[in-house]
Amino acid sequence: MQLDDVSLYALGDSVLVVQFSDSIGPFAHDLVMAFGRSLADCPFYGMVEYVPAFTTVSIFYNPLVLAYEDVQRQVMERLRQLDAEAAPESRIVDIPVCYGGQFGPDLEFVAEYHGLSEDEVIRIHSAPLYQVHMIGFAPGFPYLGGLSERIATPRLTTPRVRIPKGSVGIAGDQTGIYPIETPGGWQLIGKCPVPLFQPTAHPPCLLRAGDRVRFLPITPAEYRELAQDQDVQVCGDTL
Amino acid sequence: MRVLKAGAHTSIQDTGRFGYQKYGVIVSGAMDPFALRTANLLVGNDEDEAGLEVTLQGPALEMQQDVWISICGADLSAQLDGQLVPQWRPVFARKGATLHFGKPRAGCRAYVAVAGGFAVSAVLGSKSTYLRAGIGGYGGRALQAGDELPIGELKTPVQKRMQKFVEALSDGAFATTGWCVSARLFPAYSDAPEVRVVRGPEYALFTPSSQEAFVSTQYVVTPQSDRMGYRLEGPPLSFLETRQLISTAVTWGTVQVPADGKPIVLMADRQTTGGYPRIAQVITADIPVLAQLKPGAKVGFTQTTVEDAQAILRRRQQEFSMLKMAIEDSWER
Numbered sequence: 001m002q003l004d005d006v007s008l009y010a011l012g013d014s015v016l017v018v019q020f021s022d023s024i025g026p027f028a029h030d031l032v033m034a035f036g037r038s039l040a041d042c043p044f045y046g047m048v049e050y051v052p053a054f055t056t057v058s059i060f061y062n063p064l065v066l067a068y069e070d071v072q073r074q075v076m077e078r079l080r081q082l083d084a085e086a087a088p089e090s091r092i093v094d095i096p097v098c099y100g101g102q103f104g105p106d107l108e109f110v111a112e113y114h115g116l117s118e119d120e121v122i123r124i125h126s127a128p129l130y131q132v133h134m135i136g137f138a139p140g141f142p143y144l145g146g147l148s149e150r151i152a153t154p155r156l157t158t159p160r161v162r163i164p165k166g167s168v169g170i171a172g173d174q175t176g177i178y179p180i181e182t183p184g185g186w187q188l189i190g191k192c193p194v195p196l197f198q199p200t201a202h203p204p205c206l207l208r209a210g211d212r213v214r215f216l217p218i219t220p221a222e223y224r225e226l227a228q229d230q231d232v233q234v235c236g237d238t239l
Numbered sequence: 240m241r242v243l244k245a246g247a248h249t250s251i252q253d254t255g256r257f258g259y260q261k262y263g264v265i266v267s268g269a270m271d272p273f274a275l276r277t278a279n280l281l282v283g284n285d286e287d288e289a290g291l292e293v294t295l296q297g298p299a300l301e302m303q304q305d306v307w308i309s310i311c312g313a314d315l316s317a318q319l320d321g322q323l324v325p326q327w328r329p330v331f332a333r334k335g336a337t338l339h340f341g342k343p344r345a346g347c348r349a350y351v352a353v354a355g356g357f358a359v360s361a362v363l364g365s366k367s368t369y370l371r372a373g374i375g376g377y378g379g380r381a382l383q384a385g386d387e388l389p390i391g392e393l394k395t396p397v398q399k400r401m402q403k404f405v406e407a408l409s410d411g412a413f414a415t416t417g418w419c420v421s422a423r424l425f426p427a428y429s430d431a432p433e434v435r436v437v438r439g440p441e442y443a444l445f446t447p448s449s450q451e452a453f454v455s456t457q458y459v460v461t462p463q464s465d466r467m468g469y470r471l472e473g474p475p476l477s478f479l480e481t482r483q484l485i486s487t488a489v490t491w492g493t494v495q496v497p498a499d500g501k502p503i504v505l506m507a508d509r510q511t512t513g514g515y516p517r518i519a520q521v522i523t524a525d526i527p528v529l530a531q532l533k534p535g536a537k538v539g540f541t542q543t544t545v546e547d548a549q550a551i552l553r554r555r556q557q558e559f560s561m562l563k564m565a566i567e568d569s570w571e572r
Binding site: 009010011012013014015017019023024036048049050051052053054055056058060063064067068134135136137138139140141143179180182197199200203204205208209 | 257258259260261262263264265362363371372373374437439440485486487488489490492493510511512517520521522523545546548549552553556
């Protein structure tokens, strides 16, 4: 591939970052995915792990085995052979969401803020096929691209101390799902009954960078049923 | 080992959970990996075995069997049945003896390794406690009074070494070796160290005077500092332009600067990705020094290069390998 726009830089003495573009978009995404796949399929000696993000792939390596220049050389060689067309297969993951009420305490606010009905917000939120650009912040937390501007809503003025796991939220033009209980300031519009992070599963997270996500609206009864199933498998996450 | 008193924050940590950062799973692990690794070697464990990380105000632990322990890292006045325990060497403690900690003298994190290691299950390849996700360590949480920490089985050669201690133990609560790790080998834990950094990817986004200020300022570690990151107090740094950055991976020692201009150094429990400008990156070899800073301590930064940072690290590793051999030798004698 052409390497004109790719830049390599060091993040300290044990990370090398490959930056594919200055902006988020399908071009950068496909390259990040293809390069990540190449590293996953064939890790080089001394590589510890890699972290794909919006426009970068960061390679963590063992500096006792490899000097920065060695990693640089290996990465350049690999990039030259990289076939961006051979983007890895993209999975579509359906995420059931029970919107509003106790499941999404801010749905009413989001609807009012945009002068829409709650049903319209739900329809708009569950229409797109979202792109998982990267996973970060918490185990399995997806940075999703594709939220409609019609329901983009600012964060809460005062963040909540505790957001229940599975909560689906909106912050500006981002939407996402909280895989574990954390503090947070997103507008919560619904809750998903399936676990996004299960430490005993392989891999431990439901979503990975490159996946596409679709939100499927479900009823409170369906939520309870799915959450109950989950109790049998995982234990713990109850209403 | 029974926990009689929990202490300020005591958790089980090994050398970290690697391979899952792409899923947003943090690395965790001991804040001062040098101290933990050394503590393990001293009791015949693999160097990356899990130990207890004791922070500032230590716990009280009752030995439920004869054990062989070692305490490395900060000097928190460790005592067995009220008698000061020497650090950086193996210590044989009698069943029923109580280990507790007193006044912090140097540093803020001590590591207690026990021969056989702590027999808790590894989650995603590590025994490190990851509090927020509630996994690893002892029930995914910090220790509480009443917890009983299971100890793993001893390897045969290690068992034999233990025999020597049993013989040496007379009336006291513990017995120890005549040798210890030379103080030359471990960092002098200071309350105002100079830590080496290399330039961060967004170094150029800062004004020349802020770039200059960063290396000439004595920052103060604030009380809001924890295992995730150290928040530093000092004259605020300013940017040439305010630009929204695209989130990307961060790592241990990354010095981020949020809009308020006050640097945050990311530590063991750092998040996997971030979006604040990275002015600098602390070199891996100086992480243990940083890890021992308590709130109120000062820290300054000096610049070096990636090449130097890697050379320093290789030298450290050589010293560590020699230490490993020396410990083995001491047992043979």
